[in-house]
Amino acid sequence: MQMNINIDYIWRKEMKKILSIIILAVLLVSVVGCGSEEEKMVNIYTDRHYDTDQALYDKFTEETGIVVNVVTAGSDELLERLSAEGEDTEADLIVTSDVGRLYRAGKMDLTKAFDSNTIEANVPEHLRATDNLWTALTVRARVITYALDRVDPNTLSTYEALTEPEWEGRVLVRSSGNIYNQSLLASFIALNGEEEAKEWAQGLVANLARTPKGNDRDQMKALVAGEGDVAIVNTYYVGKLLNSSDEVEVQVGEQIGVFFPNQETNGTHINISGAALTKYGANSEDAIELLEFLTGEEAQNDYASANYEYPVNEAVEPSDLLKSFGEFKVQNIDLSLLGEYNDEAVKLFNEVGWQ
Amino acid sequence: MKIKERGLSPLFVIVTFIIVAIVLPSVFIFIRLFHPVTESWLHIKEYVLADYIRNSLVLVTGVGVITGILGTFFAWSLSKYKWRFELLLESILFLPMAIPPYIAGYVYGGIFTPFGTLDRILVQAGVEPIRIDILSKGGAIFVFSLFLMPYVILISKGFFDKLPKTIEESSRLLGRNQTSTFFRVILPMSRGSLVGGIVLVMLEVLNDYGLVRYFGIPTFSTAIYQTWFGMSDVDGAVRLAASLMSIVIIILLVEQFFRGRGRLSQARAISDRGVKKSASKIYKAVFYVLTFVYLLFSLIIPITQLAWWSSIAKQTNVMRRLGSILFNTISVGVIVTVLVVACGILIGNLNRLNPSIVSKIYARIVILGYSIPASIIAIGVLVTFIYVDRSLSGLYGILDVKNLFLTSSKFILIFALTIRFMAIGFNSIESGFSKMGKKYYEASKLLGRGEWYTFRYVDFPILKPAILSAAILAFVDVLKELPLTLILRPFNFDTLATRVYTYAGDEMIHEASVYSLIIICVSIFALILLSFIRKGTKI
Numbered sequence: 001m002q003m004n005i006n007i008d009y010i011w012r013k014e015m016k017k018i019l020s021i022i023i024l025a026v027l028l029v030s031v032v033g034c035g036s037e038e039e040k041m042v043n044i045y046t047d048r049h050y051d052t053d054q055a056l057y058d059k060f061t062e063e064t065g066i067v068v069n070v071v072t073a074g075s076d077e078l079l080e081r082l083s084a085e086g087e088d089t090e091a092d093l094i095v096t097s098d099v100g101r102l103y104r105a106g107k108m109d110l111t112k113a114f115d116s117n118t119i120e121a122n123v124p125e126h127l128r129a130t131d132n133l134w135t136a137l138t139v140r141a142r143v144i145t146y147a148l149d150r151v152d153p154n155t156l157s158t159y160e161a162l163t164e165p166e167w168e169g170r171v172l173v174r175s176s177g178n179i180y181n182q183s184l185l186a187s188f189i190a191l192n193g194e195e196e197a198k199e200w201a202q203g204l205v206a207n208l209a210r211t212p213k214g215n216d217r218d219q220m221k222a223l224v225a226g227e228g229d230v231a232i233v234n235t236y237y238v239g240k241l242l243n244s245s246d247e248v249e250v251q252v253g254e255q256i257g258v259f260f261p262n263q264e265t266n267g268t269h270i271n272i273s274g275a276a277l278t279k280y281g282a283n284s285e286d287a288i289e290l291l292e293f294l295t296g297e298e299a300q301n302d303y304a305s306a307n308y309e310y311p312v313n314e315a316v317e318p319s320d321l322l323k324s325f326g327e328f329k330v331q332n333i334d335l336s337l338l339g340e341y342n343d344e345a346v347k348l349f350n351e352v353g354w355q
Numbered sequence: 356m357k358i359k360e361r362g363l364s365p366l367f368v369i370v371t372f373i374i375v376a377i378v379l380p381s382v383f384i385f386i387r388l389f390h391p392v393t394e395s396w397l398h399i400k401e402y403v404l405a406d407y408i409r410n411s412l413v414l415v416t417g418v419g420v421i422t423g424i425l426g427t428f429f430a431w432s433l434s435k436y437k438w439r440f441e442l443l444l445e446s447i448l449f450l451p452m453a454i455p456p457y458i459a460g461y462v463y464g465g466i467f468t469p470f471g472t473l474d475r476i477l478v479q480a481g482v483e484p485i486r487i488d489i490l491s492k493g494g495a496i497f498v499f500s501l502f503l504m505p506y507v508i509l510i511s512k513g514f515f516d517k518l519p520k521t522i523e524e525s526s527r528l529l530g531r532n533q534t535s536t537f538f539r540v541i542l543p544m545s546r547g548s549l550v551g552g553i554v555l556v557m558l559e560v561l562n563d564y565g566l567v568r569y570f571g572i573p574t575f576s577t578a579i580y581q582t583w584f585g586m587s588d589v590d591g592a593v594r595l596a597a598s599l600m601s602i603v604i605i606i607l608l609v610e611q612f613f614r615g616r617g618r619l620s621q622a623r624a625i626s627d628r629g630v631k632k633s634a635s636k637i638y639k640a641v642f643y644v645l646t647f648v649y650l651l652f653s654l655i656i657p658i659t660q661l662a663w664w665s666s667i668a669k670q671t672n673v674m675r676r677l678g679s680i681l682f683n684t685i686s687v688g689v690i691v692t693v694l695v696v697a698c699g700i701l702i703g704n705l706n707r708l709n710p711s712i713v714s715k716i717y718a719r720i721v722i723l724g725y726s727i728p729a730s731i732i733a734i735g736v737l738v739t740f741i742y743v744d745r746s747l748s749g750l751y752g753i754l755d756v757k758n759l760f761l762t763s764s765k766f767i768l769i770f771a772l773t774i775r776f777m778a779i780g781f782n783s784i785e786s787g788f789s790k791m792g793k794k795y796y797e798a799s800k801l802l803g804r805g806e807w808y809t810f811r812y813v814d815f816p817i818l819k820p821a822i823l824s825a826a827i828l829a830f831v832d833v834l835k836e837l838p839l840t841l842i843l844r845p846f847n848f849d850t851l852a853t854r855v856y857t858y859a860g861d862e863m864i865h866e867a868s869v870y871s872l873i874i875i876c877v878s879i880f881a882l883i884l885l886s887f888i889r890k891g892t893k894i
Contacts, residue, residue: 076587088745090763177568214468245669
């Protein structure tokens with residue numbers, strides 16, 4: 001080994017190192033550095049991650065000059081972040097695609113009531129919290145889809161009827177970890193009591209065509225493939241399937257019928273996407289302005305047409321696709337109860353072995 | 356000199372700081388262990404925990420065994436024998452790790468689902484569709500193994516490459532045949548690095564939540580998230596995570612204990628491996644077939660599927676702000692990689708130069724950040740940062756910055772990612788240090804060279820392959836990291852992985868594919884860059 005070290009050579013090597021350290025430092029500063037923000041703005045924590053939402057925020061900024069800043073993540077993590085940040089939080093608005101999380105935010109004392117005649121005019125009472133702690137932005141229904149070639153819709157009636165012996169081995173549904181299943185069962189707890197809700201879950205598990213797995217789209221594909229005859233899914237995903245850029249998915253969608261259960265009884269289960277003001281947000285007024293915009297006709301039209309969700313503003317019609325499913329009677333229930341009974345629903349699922 | 360070594364060396368102090376930084380968020384997690392036991396914990400324990408743990412064990416064992424055997428085979432073959440297009444082959448074998456397992460889950464789900472790609476091909480070919488149930492435990496083991504194998508290959512190969520040829524020669528001279536040499540001599544010697552790689556893979560499986568949820572396999576992670584999300588019981592969730600963490604730490608300590616006895620100090624570690632030989636014909640055939648099959652399932656099929664999905668993605672908005680997304684992703688990736696490697700070297704060096712019980716414990720603590728689901732770490736980091744911010748509020752008042760200055764900056768993200776992936780960097784660097792010994796270090800010191808000089812011109816060149824492996828692993832892992840980035844990011848901060856989540860979380864797999872492909876492209880680019888560096892610095 002040669003130990004003949006040229007000082008000059010080493011010096012040059014060191015220079016290279018110093019240079020790369022400088023580059024790294026610059027990179028660090030440019031990443032970490034923060035801009036000056038003196039403009040009006042609304043900061044949102046949201047678990048809705050749709051391009052349509054961003055487009056609406058952009059539109060709002062264009063109209064009002066109020067900048068909308070967004071952090072998207074899971075709603076439970078966001079609530080935890082909001083709670084940890086406490087009085088110092090920068091977030092003004094929390095948006096979730098499940099009413100249970102809005103209810104939970106209220107219970108954790110992270111939100112405050114809004115005071116706006118516009119929102120009250122835009123959103124019907126049953127889609128707002130009674131204390132105005134949250135308001136819905138859009139609605140989705142959890143329906144029974146069936147194979148058009150095999151199932152006569154006249155044999156369908158209620159969610160409860162799916163637990164009858166005739167449906168044994170024919171029902172498809174995703175796992176109980178999914179929030180929409182949880183809110184469905186929570187609604188049964190609220191309407192019929194824990195005992196009956198548990199019986200329903202038990203009965204449904206007994207009739208499952210396979211272990212719950214995959215997402216809503218997968219349930220519908222399995223349905224058309226003949227693995228089951230009915231599937232419990234959200235209307236939203238039926239729309240997604242029918243408007244897929246994949247032709248085969250569209251064909252799958254066309255072999256599916258949508259049935260609104262419990263029309264003769266207590267109505268079809270819905271869940272909402274909604275928003276609440278954070279308790280310590282500094283820009284509440286601008287946030288309310290955004291809520292007024294989002295529940296207004298223009299934005300509601302965009303929600304309805306782009307995302308296959310039902311609008312909350314009654315002046316706005318659902319998209320043609322949703323209208324083609326027909327009108328339906330909505331489950332008559334205080335939506336906050338879905339949040340209140342969520343924990344219990346999860347436990348019932350575990351007890352009856354609904355994976 | 357002896358006295359100096361016994362005292363608190365600067366190295367020890369720095370490493371202690373790093374360790375404290377790693378431990379702090381976990382402390383905030385462990386504190387919750389002492390909160391009263393909640394009702395949901397009892398419920399989980401009564402109804403589901405046993406099942407979930409069993410599922411976790413099945414997955415972890417299956418994936419551990421498969422990646423262990425195949426990964427070692429690939430690593431050993433690449434290291435020992437001569438292959439055509441060796442460098443290319445090597446880089447390609449690392450590539451599957453650029454595809455996050457949960458995306459791979461969607462890909463294979465999409466292939467085997469009714470009306471999926473396989474069905475369509477079979478229908479085109481006029482064959483009756485067959486039903487393969489990929490959304491099952493077997494399917495999950497298959498997918499995890501495919502996309503986590505590179506961790507084992509990379510770390511083991513780093514070790515094999517530096518194994519002196521003399522060991523093999525001695526064994527052969529003493530009458531062992533090739534197979535017996537490998538199993539009785541090489542394998543026991545390389546146990547440390549092998550275990551290092553497999554442990555990373557197993558931890559990755561253990562704290563995955565995306566894939567198992569889609570596949571409908573409830574695991575220990577499911578229990579954690581069910582307690583948190585489903586029953587709004589954060590304390591209960593943290594308790595579960597903390598018990599998971601304790602189990603992992605115990606296992607690692609036990610492993611370390613056994614490893615400690617079989618440790619060999621390798622003074623001759625840098626001796627040349629000599630000219631590589633060609634493998635026998637049968638061996639070659641087996642290697643090529645296995646490589647082809649592996650690459651078929653881990654790269655060709657998924658990339659083709661992703662490319663096809665990308666091509667039918669609705670283009671509106673998909674490419675929005677791509678420039679800033681790329682900048683965010685790559686700059687955070689580079690910074691975290693540098694930090695991870697630097698910390699890994701410091702801790703590894705301490706462990707080599709001043710081995711003590713403390714330094715050994717340090718080395719195990721590093722893995723803390725990797726042993727529990729990321730969302731839980733995120734809470735720990737968040738609480739830590741808010742605590743620091745609040746303590747600094749006086750200073751912030753003078754500087755006129757906002758209250759949660761650090762928490763709302765990218766510092767928190769970089770910090771969290773660094774402690775998360777410290778295990779990745781450290782495990783491969785440690786396997787580099789472990790066979791290095793300190794003879795050269797001591798020789799250099801005796802010749803009057805300083806610490807920095809010795810590191811730069813003596814240790815560093817020997818360590819370089821291990822450092823490069825660590826850098827690749829860390830960088831690619833940051834590229835695809837999701838839970839921490841999601842929850843700790845500042846406003847309007849998107850990375851490639853968060854964009855994937857945005858679409859995949861909404862069952863918009865076509866659009867998600869676009870970003871998955873970009874992640875793969877960036878990883879390829881990084882791998883090429885690193886293989887150039889490696890090639891240019893052969894010693």
